[in-house]
Amino acid sequence: MGAMVTRAESAALTRRALLDAAAELLDLGGPEAVTLREVGARAGVTRGAPYRHFMGKDSLLDAVATESWERIGDQMHALRADPALPASEKLRGALRALIGAGRDQPYRYQLLFKRPGHGPGERGEGIDRVMRQLCGPEGDPAAAVRASMRFQDEFLAVVAAFVGERNARHYGALLLAGAHGIADMELSGHLSEDTWRTTADELVDTLVRLVGDTGETA
Amino acid sequence: MGAMVTRAESAALTRRALLDAAAELLDLGGPEAVTLREVGARAGVTRGAPYRHFMGKDSLLDAVATESWERIGDQMHALRADPALPASEKLRGALRALIGAGRDQPYRYQLLFKRPGHGPGERGEGIDRVMRQLCGPEGDPAAAVRASMRFQDEFLAVVAAFVGERNARHYGALLLAGAHGIADMELSGHLSEDTWRTTADELVDTLVRLVGDTGETA
DNA sequence: GTATCTCAGGTGACAATGTCATCTGAACCC
DNA sequence: GGGTTCAGATGACATTGTCACCTGAGATAC
Structure with missing residues (x-):
């Protein structure tokens, strides 16, 4: 099956993965545990990538x-x-x-x-x-x-x-x-x-x- | 008036100053704004001094x-x-x-x-x-x-x-x-x-x- | 009164983190 | 096919909590 190919679909997947990772980390250890680096890692991207989808940590939590x-x-x-x-x-x-x-x-x-x-x-x-x-x-x-x-x-x-x-x-x-x-x-x-x-x-x-x-x- | 001289009195004064500074910073900008360095500065001591009175930032806020x-x-x-x-x-x-x-x-x-x-x-x-x-x-x-x-x-x-x-x-x-x-x-x-x-x-x-x-x- | 001790405070260092500027490569549009 | 856009990677920096170590002045023992 042709997996995601279009850039928009890929970005949407990343965005969702970022949100899920953030929510998971939040549940585990509170806002302090929500690290953009760890969020990125769990979503399969690097630390700077979240800034392409959210304005910063606060916006992500929002x-x-x-x-x-x-x-x-x-x-x-x-x-x-x-x-x-x-x-x-x-x-x-x-x-x-x-x-x-x-x-x-x-x-x-x-x-x-x-x-x-x-x-x-x-x-x-x-x-x-x-x-x-x-x-x-x-x-x-x-x-x-x-x-x-x-x-x-x-x-x-x-x-x-x-x-x-x-x-x-x-x-x-x-x-x-x-x-x-x-x-x-x-x-x-x-x-x-x-x-x-x-x-x-x-x-x-x-x-x-x-x-x-x-x-x-x- | 002979101001504080004994070490215990001086330490008690510092402790109080640290608590007041922490409360003030907390009121101003929330827990994120309570910086041990700034707390120390407002209390007239340096960043490491609070650790002589509290176990860490969390204990200070406690x-x-x-x-x-x-x-x-x-x-x-x-x-x-x-x-x-x-x-x-x-x-x-x-x-x-x-x-x-x-x-x-x-x-x-x-x-x-x-x-x-x-x-x-x-x-x-x-x-x-x-x-x-x-x-x-x-x-x-x-x-x-x-x-x-x-x-x-x-x-x-x-x-x-x-x-x-x-x-x-x-x-x-x-x-x-x-x-x-x-x-x-x-x-x-x-x-x-x-x-x-x-x-x-x-x-x-x-x-x-x-x-x-x-x-x-x- | 002196030697010793105690301990509040100072200092250098380190790791973690949020954030930004810049770069890159592939998908996209014509 | 060539230029463009943009998600993502990377290097860098400032801030901050924390710790190990150092220092000097008050406290204590004699």
Whole structure:
């Protein structure tokens, strides 16, 4: 079989390999472990090659975060579209999905809620970098924002089906913040069952119950 | 006035200066901006000096986190001991204090909920490092844990005064996770008022109201 | 009071890493 | 077929964490 030959296909393959390698290294040892040299090596290229596809390490990680948001957004969409589940179960599933994502890939999860960097790149402004910025590879931080907004919309729809359109946004924010707080505290070791005598699942149930009791009637 | 002369006093001053410099740099540009060389420079010493007081960069940041936990723990204690406030206001104040800490010093706040590193140090095991580990400067990651547990105890007491001892732990975890989620989402830009049509303060109020309605009677 | 010790701090060195400028060869277009 | 484009390779550089070793002044023993 004639394998990839066209340059565009080859580049697309490399790009994908770079993203996969970055995500894998991220899962293994966090952002510090994501080395452009190692990413390149795992993708079968050398250290400088990633700069042909991303503006730098930060942009590469941004792209990983974007794909993570898209995946979680897809999960939300699937949950919302499932006709077999009642609204309360959809909401519970949504919250559990978020917490589960944190458990499965902690570093990738934390990347989702990373503080956005100040501007595109904080290093020097070489001629090559300017060229890349203008017409070069992707370096669009807004992509992650768009993907996260898609997730938020799906999540919001799940909430609205439970508490109604009127209070959906307020309670949606509360529920999302609650789930994220649970996930993040669990990851950082601050939700020790020994201290709080409860579990993430119980907290999710309580959260949904509290919102359901007063949210629906409000 | 005879300034510091004894070696112990001088060392204590340096240690404090190192901590202050690290915290300042952290506030300015995040963990990446905390350079041992710059920390040393601001403290009036050179790049190698910090290793006489901390086991490395991670330990230095751990110490900063410990002091932050202690400070927030003190805030909780002050709130709890204030006889002029009703229990609901103490709780609201506690949650708002956490979120306010996040607003005031975002990077220091995020340091509090940072995933603990795997082990003491992941670099080489030189003879000097072993010596330091055995009898050298502080490198106790448990210090931050102890400080955070003190905070948790104070927070738990505030919650207990509101919902009663029986459900204090469960609702305490829920409230703490909720407040942290609100703070962290605000810092990462995921609590945009434009999207959710609500604010952190409103979310805190709702959180307290929900817990108060069904928590007290449960 | 002197000799010795202790240890905070200084210094040189090294490896890892992000980044850039330049080069190269093959796919691409005419 | 010749020129062009661009993914990728390579050399280079600055920054940074870390370590081994050195130094000198305060602390201690006698």
